[in-house]
Amino acid sequence: MPRRSVAHDEWLRRGRSVLGSSLTSFVLPDSHAILLSHGLGSRVVDVDGREYIDYVLGSGPLILGHAHPAIVEAVSRQAALGSTFYTLTPAAIELAEEIVRAVPCAEVVKFVSSGSEATFHALRIARTYTGRTKVLKFEGGFHGTHDYALMSTFPPEPSDYPVPRPDSAGIPAQVAETVLVSRWNDLELTRTLIEQHADELAAVICEPLQRALPPALGFLSGLRELTQQHGILLIFDEVVTGFRLAYGGAQERYGVVPDLATFGKALSGGYPLAAVAGRREIMSVTDFGRRARGEPLAYLSGTLNGNPLAAAAGLATLAVLRQPGVYEQLYRITERLKAGLRELAAARGIPLQVIGDGPLFQVVFAEEEPRDYSELLRADRDRAVRFGLACLERGLFVNPGEKCYVSLAHSDEDVERTLEVFAAALDAILAEPSLLR
Structure with missing residues (x-):
């Protein structure tokens, strides 16, 4: 150097x-x-x-x-009007509407501030909706830094499927008991694990492009078929692939539509914003009115969720990507x-x-x-x-x-x-x- x-x-x-x-x-x-x-x-x-x-x-x-000039101009304009309000704003609404237009699985959008939050809440939503506890992920797949995600993301040697290896100290052993691990691109091993644990599985979560490993032919569609067959939610972690592989993300590029998807990174062009998107029926478990009705609520909130600065950056970014x-x-x-x-x-x-x-x-x-x-x-x-x-x-x-x-x-x-x-x-x-x- x-x-x-x-x-x-x-x-x-x-x-x-x-x-x-x-x-x-x-x-x-x-x-x-x-x-x-x-x-x-x-x-x-x-x-x-x-x-x-x-x-x-x-x-x-x-x-x-x-x-990028479009982002600088949009954020500067919004900064002069206020940075956050802890309530709905036109910028957040417009950005959510654009995500719904772009993403095949998106009917309702919830904003958070980071990809880790997005996958954490997607798993919570899946557990609430299905009433089941366990999730299945793939060895080497990165879904953020919360306890459920940091399982067999970078183990020093192959996992003893389906037992996960925690990637960090400080994760309670009970968390590992709720996570199963399969091998990326191995549909038969995944089928076996899903069939053995179907009654316990709330979701299968994957990066549709796992880090830089493309999905094998038929792998994602096989996951879609298996999860639908057993009433398990399929979650695409599109924090990396969303608005990058195509405007509609990996769902558009690979032609497979999940139940839920998470977004971040390219979504807001460098500002702290991420999102969970999915079918209206599933996302309804985050409706705070459920608590008053005595229904299970998947609590989702955050001080800076969908703040107008990040939303303005997102709108500017997506406007360029649509060209x-x-x-x-x-x-x-x-x-x-x-x-x-x-x-x-x-x-x-x-x-x-x-x-x-x-x-x-x-x-x-x-x-x-x-x-x-x-x-x-x-x-x-x-x-x-x-x-x-x-x-x-x-x-x-x-x-x-x-x-x-x-x-x-x-x-x-x-x-x-x-x-x-x-x-x-x-x-x-x-x-x-x-x-x-």
Whole structure:
């Protein structure tokens, strides 16, 4: 990495003193720590003035890029009118209406502030509606940071299906007893587990694109058939895929409609807003009038839910995404990156897979394309991390070993420069025999 200034290191010292190593789980090694000052379009700039092409994009929300003029204008206009009111506003109503128009499963929308809240409430709604306790998720699927979600998300070895492995200390053992775990893209194992536990299962929750692992042909439709057969709700966690794979999300792209879906990230273009959407009958369990009627209520509330600043950002974001040619551009740029990287690796004899769908991808060092989490575990993650660090050193802002997001702001010039960096990063790891296997 280029030499950092004294001011940069002092900011890092102060941050670690009061915030710890990071604001999130994205923690770079000390040698590559970056303190960002600002961003515009596809670029971010650190406090020393170094510029990077950004493929983190706030971990996905910035599908239009940094400081998009339409979002800046909408939020600035709303900020002058007030930031939050703890009640209905025209902006929240209009955004909910647009989600209902866009998303196949959406008849009613409830706003929250984060994806973790959205999946937490979706599971609570499912339990209330069905009167059942357990849920089934898939190994390697990430559904946020609440206790029910942090089960077998990143176990160090394959799970002992269906028993989950808690991903964090501090989760009561009783929570694990309510979660079953299956293997992504394994419909027969999932069928067996559902049939064995059907009377207890409230929901099956999945990312329709699990991290960067696409669904196998017929897998999602098989889940839809199984859950309908047994009266189990199917929840698509579309926090990543919503408004990214298509305007109607993964439901539109893959042609499978769940009972409930959760949204975040691209929905509001970088502002803290997420949503649960689903069939009216199911979502009605959140109606506060149920308490007065003596009916079970799935309590859902939050001080900043659907606040007008975030809703204004969401409306501006979706207005841009509705424009003709937007998704064609997102896919075109991403496919150029993926194809170029594959060619670079092949020319060097490096076993490398570029997985993903739509405007996101992940680099996996393996002989064959992985289909599930256990196959990802067998890939060379050390080399993937080193490749990412080499990209950071050369001016790409990436999360080493994890997904790369692409925005509408990324240009053909960005692609050319990125492929130059990819080539140099591959050469760098080839020059380090200790990392080769």
